Amino acid sequence: MVKVIFIGAGNLATHLSVAMQNKQYEIIQVFSRSNESASQLGQVLGVPYTTDITSVKDNADLYIFSLKDTALKETVARLKPNTALWVHTAGSVPMNIFEGYIRRYGVLYPLQTFSKTRSIDISTTPFFIEASAPEDLKLLSDIAHSLATKVTITTSEQRKYLHLSAVFACNFTNHMYAIANNILKQQGLSFDVLLPLIDETATKIHEMNPIKAQTGPAVRYDENVMQAQQELLSDSIEKEIYHLISKNIHKFSQTDHEQNKL
Amino acid sequence: MVKVIFIGAGNLATHLSVAMQNKQYEIIQVFSRSNESASQLGQVLGVPYTTDITSVKDNADLYIFSLKDTALKETVARLKPNTALWVHTAGSVPMNIFEGYIRRYGVLYPLQTFSKTRSIDISTTPFFIEASAPEDLKLLSDIAHSLATKVTITTSEQRKYLHLSAVFACNFTNHMYAIANNILKQQGLSFDVLLPLIDETATKIHEMNPIKAQTGPAVRYDENVMQAQQELLSDSIEKEIYHLISKNIHKFSQTDHEQNKL
Structure with missing residues (x-):
């Protein structure tokens, strides 16, 4: 079973993590800089949460960074490197933002508008993926296909x-x-x-x-x-x-x- | 049975006349300046059509002007006055465009986007009505309610x-x-x-x-x-x-x- 940690607990992270948990992914922890967001999503998922980036566990298979574009780079820089795959969910941020910080990285971009108070059918949401290595692209493709029917490989430029x-x-x-x-x-x-x-x-x-x-x-x-x-x-x-x-x-x-x- | 003549045969006229015919209004004639539009709508409705404004029959109860705003005034001026109710279907044209040309007049404005190739559920289209006399407002209200559930009386200014x-x-x-x-x-x-x-x-x-x-x-x-x-x-x-x-x-x-x- 793929173990996942969410770095960020906003609207997109909330919808995506709930959808992944429903598909039997094991969300093992949630990080957010805001205690309110972290605890809220932690409670929704019934998993531990933290606001301290140094307390983020190192045993997940996949780290999903879902943060404001402005906070993304510094948070990536502050998380301790490991052997897992790190991805972000942003439209306008190139994949190479991870370069130099982690060996395995990619992008999992769901094209939808997420509001906290509305439920979304994630299965009809188009996903756009990109990865630094073919085996991780395959992994992201499997994950995206398990959530939704429309999955497209795109470059950072196209995204x-x-x-x-x-x-x-x-x-x-x-x-x-x-x-x-x-x-x-x-x-x-x-x-x-x-x-x-x-x-x-x-x-x-x-x-x-x-x-x-x-x-x-x-x-x-x-x-x-x-x-x-x-x-x-x-x-x-x-x-x-x-x-x-x-x-x-x-x-x-x-x-x-x-x-x-x- | 209310007898109706359509002055104009564009997208709005097409959808509205078909909806009215389905509700047992008797469309007795269609006028358009373009022969193509006139004949097309005449055939759809199975009624006579003309491109000559002086050949428009004078025995209808209701004349519905559904023309480009720029053509509306001159067409109103050219139709021979009678005892019927004349209405237009435009958003931005005040009701008093009819003043001096005909005694009974009003507006029947359906708020929707009409394309020739798409069918529209007219029953969910909001109608906005206005008339020069209370009894004609009542008549328009009855007509609009027979076509759709949402009917509102508005001034030319609000429209x-x-x-x-x-x-x-x-x-x-x-x-x-x-x-x-x-x-x-x-x-x-x-x-x-x-x-x-x-x-x-x-x-x-x-x-x-x-x-x-x-x-x-x-x-x-x-x-x-x-x-x-x-x-x-x-x-x-x-x-x-x-x-x-x-x-x-x-x-x-x-x-x-x-x-x-x-």
Whole structure:
């Protein structure tokens, strides 16, 4: 049985460790710099936890670093080297952050948005893996396949772009919802009225290319509506966001049009 | 039985007329300036169509104008006045566009994104209605309730903001998908890897406020990642979109934090 220690106890670590424990991996310890996070995840998993990096046990087979990007490197540097495989779960951090600290290393990157209070079906989450040696890539591939159906080997370079695309598709999309929510709140209208539209927008691109799926004033290049809508926005950053996204929608539709003509 | 004529044969007109026909409304004619659209929708509904506004019949009870905003006013002006109720389906056009042309008028605005090739469950689409007289508001309310469960009376002013919120929640969201798609394409990766993330992002806000649901480098204010990701974008408009949305995510999280402290 593969023994695992989680270095980090945030949203991603919580979801991943619970999913691994359900699949019979033996989580033997949790480390977090915050006592609250460490104890919380320790209790969820029913395993010992520590906030002292020198107390992390050395007998695990796999150490999963799931920390803020800014804390990752220093924590790697502070953990005592051993013969196990060390991996991180970050989109934008190259695998070679481990170089010089440990012999066997890799990346196990689940492409999903994790909130503490929501359960996630990890089996449908795409995993992207990378390792410093073929046998460890095989090990990570087996682990990822035991958790989910979609597993892809990618380089650190590709993973950076994957993460960037996820920031647009998830984080920036969520911010579009947040702006919409504010607009409605100011009019005394409920955000709920947008849910069928939001669902349809997300569902549609399962079967349509997003450029073909584009609707609205910008793709029709309806300048009157665009001008009037910009004037409704009181915030100067939001006015500029409206202007630039509209401009880019128009640009994309022109490119698509050109390509269709060829 | 309510007799209906559709003035316009685009995506919205197609979905709405089919839904109304299924509910036993009698669509008696379709007008469109384009022969292709007029004949297509005429055939779908099995009813006569015309491209000549002077040939539009005068014996319907309800005329539904579903045209591009820019074409709406001139088409209203060219249709011969009668005793029926005239409504339009646009988000950003005030009801009083009809004033001086017809005595009975109103608005029937379904908040959804319509593509010709996708079927829509109209019963879950929120409808927003407005009318020049109480008895016509009652009539529109009955019609909207016969099609869908969620019907709200709103002013032209509120409807403008509804439409603006929909542009963010749908059109701009779809553009975030389109940018993500381009980023992946350039790396030889499939857009499909983002679908579980996109679905979760949309599903999450059914139960969480979008400000609470926000994840990613901007809300953590991880400047290293944000800087690095902006540098990955080769297009200057996209760089600026990245910068401004990140800035606004940070601003929203600060406001939320302040409100939580109070």
